[in-house]
Amino acid sequence: SLFKDSNKVEAKSAGLAPYAEKKLTKQSIEWADKIFVMEHEHKIMLFKMFPDINKEVVVLNINNDYSRGDKELVEVLRRKLGDYLG
Numbered sequence: 001s002l003f004k005d006s007n008k009v010e011a012k013s014a015g016l017a018p019y020a021e022k023k024l025t026k027q028s029i030e031w032a033d034k035i036f037v038m039e040h041e042h043k044i045m046l047f048k049m050f051p052d053i054n055k056e057v058v059v060l061n062i063n064n065d066y067s068r069g070d071k072e073l074v075e076v077l078r079r080k081l082g083d084y085l086g
């Protein structure tokens with residue numbers, strides 16, 4: 001996990017695609033203070049799947065063409081999320 005060593009941030013990851021290894025659930029959404037998605041299309045899909053979301057959803061503007069755990073993706077995520085999480 002990107003934040004496994006953080007004392008400030010608790011994070012979970014999940015996917016929206018039907019083939020996602022770990023799918024996003026209503027419980028995960030309720031748990032979150034803020035939801036981050038990589039692309040604007042993900043935000044649209046998120047609200048189609050869960051229309052009653054009342055959490056802030058942040059689009060990171062990262063192309064979804066990385067493999068899960070890709071080192072370059074991890075660095076991009078750290079940089080982009082750092083802007084929001086300090």
